[in-house]
Amino acid sequence: MTSLSFEPRVPVFDANVCVGDKRDEPSPCRSRSDLLAEMDARGVGRAVIYHAQTETISPIAGNRRLEDWLGDGGRLIPQWSVLPTADSISQAQTLHAQGRVRCVRLHDTRPAGLPFRPWAYDLLLSWLSEARIPAWISLPDADAHELVTTLQAYPELVTVLVGAHYTHALWVRPLLGALHNAFLESSRYEPIGGVEALCDEFGAERLVYGSWYPRHAMGPNLFYLHHTNLSDADLALVCAGNLERILGREAGHD
Amino acid sequence: MIDGIRVIDFHAHVFRQDSAGMKNDPALMLHAMDSVGVDVACVNHINHPDGATSNDLTVRFVAQHPGRFIGFAYVSPTMPQRIIPELTRAIDELGFAAIKVYSPTTPWALNQPQWDPIYQFADERGLAILFHTGPSPRAQPRYLSEIAPRFPRAKFVAGHSGNTPEERAQAIAAAQAHPNVYLETCSTFYTPGVIEQLVDEAGADRVLFGTDMPLMDPRPQLGKIITAHITDEAKRKVLGDNARRLLGDRTAVPG
Numbered sequence: 001m002t003s004l005s006f007e008p009r010v011p012v013f014d015a016n017v018c019v020g021d022k023r024d025e026p027s028p029c030r031s032r033s034d035l036l037a038e039m040d041a042r043g044v045g046r047a048v049i050y051h052a053q054t055e056t057i058s059p060i061a062g063n064r065r066l067e068d069w070l071g072d073g074g075r076l077i078p079q080w081s082v083l084p085t086a087d088s089i090s091q092a093q094t095l096h097a098q099g100r101v102r103c104v105r106l107h108d109t110r111p112a113g114l115p116f117r118p119w120a121y122d123l124l125l126s127w128l129s130e131a132r133i134p135a136w137i138s139l140p141d142a143d144a145h146e147l148v149t150t151l152q153a154y155p156e157l158v159t160v161l162v163g164a165h166y167t168h169a170l171w172v173r174p175l176l177g178a179l180h181n182a183f184l185e186s187s188r189y190e191p192i193g194g195v196e197a198l199c200d201e202f203g204a205e206r207l208v209y210g211s212w213y214p215r216h217a218m219g220p221n222l223f224y225l226h227h228t229n230l231s232d233a234d235l236a237l238v239c240a241g242n243l244e245r246i247l248g249r250e251a252g253h254d
Numbered sequence: 255m256i257d258g259i260r261v262i263d264f265h266a267h268v269f270r271q272d273s274a275g276m277k278n279d280p281a282l283m284l285h286a287m288d289s290v291g292v293d294v295a296c297v298n299h300i301n302h303p304d305g306a307t308s309n310d311l312t313v314r315f316v317a318q319h320p321g322r323f324i325g326f327a328y329v330s331p332t333m334p335q336r337i338i339p340e341l342t343r344a345i346d347e348l349g350f351a352a353i354k355v356y357s358p359t360t361p362w363a364l365n366q367p368q369w370d371p372i373y374q375f376a377d378e379r380g381l382a383i384l385f386h387t388g389p390s391p392r393a394q395p396r397y398l399s400e401i402a403p404r405f406p407r408a409k410f411v412a413g414h415s416g417n418t419p420e421e422r423a424q425a426i427a428a429a430q431a432h433p434n435v436y437l438e439t440c441s442t443f444y445t446p447g448v449i450e451q452l453v454d455e456a457g458a459d460r461v462l463f464g465t466d467m468p469l470m471d472p473r474p475q476l477g478k479i480i481t482a483h484i485t486d487e488a489k490r491k492v493l494g495d496n497a498r499r500l501l502g503d504r505t506a507v508p509g
Contacts, residue, residue, distance in 0.1 A: 169275030191275030219481025
């Protein structure tokens with residue numbers, strides 16, 4: 001039953017949080033403590049975070065800025081951004097050798113003229129696949145055909161497709177059907193009945209809660225997930241369990 | 255019903271747009287509404303410029319689900335001769351409660367004289383008009399600041415509250431300046447703090463819950479209100495009290 005207030009009834013692990021300022025847009029979330037306070041207010045226990053500067057400026061420089069946000073306590077899980085250059089792959093591999101890589105985010109190279117094709121991405125995607133490192137990919141920045149044809153060449157690579165919008169309504173089902181190791185992040189997936197329909201067709205195991213905070217508020221999508229047909233067991237998977245599995249973590253183990 | 259409030263969605267549709275996953279399936283709509291306690295949705299159909307075709311589809315949909323939907327009349331200035339006869343039919347015969355206009359599919363911005371007959375009709379009847387507002391040059395909410403004082407008995411509702419920051423500021427400024435301007439909340443943008451901004455800057459009496467269903471599922475749209483840092487009193491106003499005040503007796507849908 002809906003009331004005027006809301007608290008999640010299952011543990012929540014946010015798969016998609018951006019920290020830091022973009023060059024043209026200061027973040028409303030100014031500090032690590034601000035972020036933790038927002039998570040506490042929304043009932044979000046943990047979050048995967050990446051730095052805003054990695055999106056449009058430099059994955060390498062942005063990853064260095066991400067260090068400032070991590071701190072102790074294990075609530076904020078770093079997501080390192082990467083693109084298919086020697087410098088970037090080297091940075092990611094060094095972090096991996098230190099045992100600090102649980103997932104990466106692919107920097108969009110398409111605006112710079114480099115398509116998401118095997119001939120351009122093979123070195124990076126082969127390494128991620130062999131090292132069993134899951135990759136987050138922004139759907140608003142992607143080309144559906146490139147996504148499918150490229151990722152099908154790396155069938156062991158686990159991906160999380162983030163930011164699906166109603167403008168991607170025709171993409172989502174074919175993508176999940178074609179890419180058996182792809183998961184859908186929920187932040188803006190809002191076609192009517194869409195969550196139930198996806199879970200009915202592909203299973204709740206394929207959906208992960210992400211807010212894409214502070215681009216989007218943490219609460220509304222979480223509220224939505226709590227008011228669907230999902231069983232509590234499936235809700236727990238969507239809100240945390242699937243992400244824990246993707247990151248290779250056991251439930252409840254930081 | 256949420257906490258004793260009859261929840262009214264002020265912005266919903268009865269057409270489909272397959273490329274966006276928009277399905278006008280009443281079972282889907284009612285399931286989503288019932289999942290979160292939305293009692294009534296105000297629906298319109300904006301795809302037929304003659305108005306009558308749209309309104310006939312709307313009234314048929316409303317009639318098939320007694321007590322759950324309220325019709326809003328649609329007309330377009332692209333067929334000006336149809337405006338007054340169709341509005342009269344929709345309000346007096348079909349029992350619609352308000353008017354919906356959509357300027358992006360016309361050549362005219364909302365402050366152009368082609369829209370005046372609609373505003374005049376609403377003014378004479380004391381009706382609400384729901385506008386699509388946003389960055390589109392023809393749908394900027396700043397136009398409401400021009401037209402609202404010219405038609406003081408009409409109620410001007412900025413759908414999406416302008417949608418994006420600059421246009422949201424225009425919508426809020428219009429509401430602050432004119433007592434007959436209201437702000438509706440649905441948007442595909444889930445920017446943190448927007449509901450709080452609307453309530454804090456325009457007042458809780460001037461904000462209306464809306465969803466854009468079935469383009470968007472109503473549940474995350476309701477989630478914006480429920481998870482906002484505003485008082486329970488403000489939530490009650492936004493979720494239903496304000497809509498009831500605007501629509502008056504016409505919220506008493508046949509059930």
